Amino acid sequence: MAPSFDNGNSLFNFVVQDGNGVKGLVDSGISKVPQAYIQPPAEQIDKKNATKCEMPPVDLSRLDGPDHDEVVKEIVRASETLGFFQVVNHGVPVDLLESLKGTAHNFFGLPAERKAVYCKEVSPTPLVKYGTSFVPENEKALEWKDYISMAYTNDAEALEHWPVECRDVALQYLNTSLDMVRKLLEALMGNLGVELDDSKIDAFIGKKMVNMNYYPTCPSPELTVGVGRHSDMGTLTILLQDGIGGLYVKVPEDVDMEKRGQWVEIPPVPGALVINIGDMLQILSNGRYKSAEHRVRTTSTKSRVSIPIFTSPQATQKIAPLPQVVEKDGVARYREFVFSDYMNSFFGNAHDGKKSLEFAKPNLA
Ligand SMILES: O=C(O)CCC(=O)C(=O)O
Numbered sequence: 552m553a554p555s556f557d558n559g560n561s562l563f564n565f566v567v568q569d570g571n572g573v574k575g576l577v578d579s580g581i582s583k584v585p586q587a588y589i590q591p592p593a594e595q596i597d598k599k600n601a602t603k604c605e606m607p608p609v610d611l612s613r614l615d616g617p618d619h620d621e622v623v624k625e626i627v628r629a630s631e632t633l634g635f636f637q638v639v640n641h642g643v644p645v646d647l648l649e650s651l652k653g654t655a656h657n658f659f660g661l662p663a664e665r666k667a668v669y670c671k672e673v674s675p676t677p678l679v680k681y682g683t684s685f686v687p688e689n690e691k692a693l694e695w696k697d698y699i700s701m702a703y704t705n706d707a708e709a710l711e712h713w714p715v716e717c718r719d720v721a722l723q724y725l726n727t728s729l730d731m732v733r734k735l736l737e738a739l740m741g742n743l744g745v746e747l748d749d750s751k752i753d754a755f756i757g758k759k760m761v762n763m764n765y766y767p768t769c770p771s772p773e774l775t776v777g778v779g780r781h782s783d784m785g786t787l788t789i790l791l792q793d794g795i796g797g798l799y800v801k802v803p804e805d806v807d808m809e810k811r812g813q814w815v816e817i818p819p820v821p822g823a824l825v826i827n828i829g830d831m832l833q834i835l836s837n838g839r840y841k842s843a844e845h846r847v848r849t850t851s852t853k854s855r856v857s858i859p860i861f862t863s864p865q866a867t868q869k870i871a872p873l874p875q876v877v878e879k880d881g882v883a884r885y886r887e888f889v890f891s892d893y894m895n896s897f898f899g900n901a902h903d904g905k906k907s908l909e910f911a912k913p914n915l916a
Pocket residue numbers: 762764778783790792798845846847856857859
């Protein structure tokens with residue numbers, strides 16, 4: 552029989568503190584969504600009225616031939632408008648992408664006690680964190696998602712500390728993606744008149760993290776969200792999604808595109824990876840590239856997995872709009888700050904669209 556969570560505390564303890572996650576909740580046999588997961592109406596996702604993003608994937612193999620400039624234009628245009636695009640022929644083996652999805656399902660299928668060893672308070676390593684929702688302590692409604700987060704320092708430490716069930720494929724995924732990340736950054740920075748040398752690469756994407764997200768089936772998807780509206784904190788995110796769908800991006804109001812202000816679904820494309828611009832790239836580019844506001848719905852039929860690689864500056868890195876761009880624009884649209892302060896602000900608040908960027912607003916004297 553399903554356990555009864557007679558008050559919010561017992562549910563919070565079961566899901567968050569004891570590490571059972573939403574997966575444990577669903578496996579316990581609940582037939583209706585607990586109150587703690589019911590989103591306010593404005594945040595609920597209307598699946599019926601959503602349209603799909605029609606942008607074809609960018610073929611990255613064309614970067615190495617006569618179409619180079621054309622492909623750079625496609626990448627720049629997508630980054631200046633939606634802040635999201637998909638890529639194919641990206642150099643990450645497609646069979647590795649399949650293994651990653653299987654590995655994520657296997658990991659979250661482990662008994663709760665095997666995953667809970669990586670809960671924040673008890674994890675044997677600061678590199679690995681298992682959890683649920685985003686910041687459960689600060690959220691009005693919890694997100695219908697469990698995750699494992701693996702921070703990268705070097706290969707040896709990843710192999711030593713990342714969970715044995717996922718470390719090999721996750722590390723291969725990261726290592727085979729980095730060439731593509733470098734090419735994308737080269738294209739985006741080149742367009743701003745900034746040459747990408749090793750010190751800049753370190754400044755922009757010195758920190759990397761592989762996450763695995765698990766969205767269990769939900770008895771009433773229309774009441775919940777998998778992930779609430781947010782933009783990513785870092786520089787570029789590479790995302791592998793499975794075939795289930797449910798990732799939505801908001802078309803900004805201030806760009807020259809159809810469907811301004813509407814949510815569009817990024818449809819699953821076999822073998823493709825999704826790329827999205829994070830807040831740091833928006834700030835470095837002085838607002839030319841748009842970090843993308845996105846969210847994820849849940850489904851009642853099948854559990855979904857997604858596997859993002861988050862790239863960002865190191866915690867101690869100073870961040871400000873790049874001088875080359877400020878000179879052209881005649882104004883700096885963001886102030887200088889240390890990235891760790893941005894991170895503290897980001898993780899100190901529940902998801903709330905692009906509000907995260909307010910931290911970097913210029914000080915108006
Ligand atoms: O699952 C997805 O498609 C997106 C995940 C996401 O937005 C995140 O992990 O920040």
